[in-house]
Amino acid sequence: MKVKDSMVEISRLVLPEDTNVVNALYGGRLVGWMDNIASITAYKHSRKNIVTGSIDSLFFISPIRLGDIVTIRSFVTYTTRSTMEIEIDVFSENAITGDKKITTQAFFTYVAIDGDGKPVEINQIEPENDEEMKRYKEGEIRSAERLKRLAETKERIKATLKI
Numbered sequence: 572m573k574v575k576d577s578m579v580e581i582s583r584l585v586l587p588e589d590t591n592v593v594n595a596l597y598g599g600r601l602v603g604w605m606d607n608i609a610s611i612t613a614y615k616h617s618r619k620n621i622v623t624g625s626i627d628s629l630f631f632i633s634p635i636r637l638g639d640i641v642t643i644r645s646f647v648t649y650t651t652r653s654t655m656e657i658e659i660d661v662f663s664e665n666a667i668t669g670d671k672k673i674t675t676q677a678f679f680t681y682v683a684i685d686g687d688g689k690p691v692e693i694n695q696i697e698p699e700n701d702e703e704m705k706r707y708k709e710g711e712i713r714s715a716e717r718l719k720r721l722a723e724t725k726e727r728i729k730a731t732l733k734i
């Protein structure tokens with residue numbers, strides 16, 4: 572499966588109902604949009620039902636203002652048996668001046684599941700050029716780090732939360 576076959580890009584206008592008390596886009600709203608767009612990429616890639624497995628560290632680098640145009644682009648960077656790592660880049664654009672900024676870059680992972688909620692095999696990604704291969708190799712490193720953190724988190728939860 573090629574990266575371009577499941578790439579998604581959408582733009583939205585930031586309206587008053589999307590903003591926080593300082594007239595910037597509310598962070599939770601943006602994360603919801605990012606998860607929605609990246610889920611479409613995960614569906615297009617796997618053609619299976621999917622769940623969000625993880626969201627890597629998310630830094631909001633510059634505020635998105637009321638009336639700005641937000642563009643969200645998502646594409647698969649790395650896959651393992653049942654899991655897709657998806658890069659999501661977020662840009663803002665002043666609707667009047669056309670001034671553009673990068674707002675956020677994040678990596679979400681999605682796991683494909685069967686009707687019982689069990690992970691199932693997916694199509695593997697086939698990088699087509701040097702840039703995609705570079706992303707793939709970086710994704711491989713992030714995946715190993717993520718799985719280590721997941722195991723550590725599960726251990727910590729077991730040791731500290733008595734439920």
Ligand SMILES: CC(C)(COP(=O)(O)OP(=O)(O)OC[C@H]1O[C@@H](n2cnc3c(N)ncnc32)[C@H](O)[C@@H]1OP(=O)(O)O)[C@@H](O)C(=O)NCCC(=O)NCCS
Nearest residue numbers: 622623624625651652653654680682684688689690718721
């Ligand atoms: C993600 C989930 C399906 C994994 O099921 P599981 O039985 O624990 O899976 P396993 O430990 O056998 O791992 C299966 C695969 O999922 C990956 N994986 C498991 N948990 C993961 C997580 N939290 N984040 C990223 N990848 C994860 C594993 O690396 C493995 O990948 P591979 O098959 O590509 O090698 C399960 O933990 C789940 O349903 N979680 C809740 C998801 C959800 O509800 N998300 C919405 C937000 S509330």
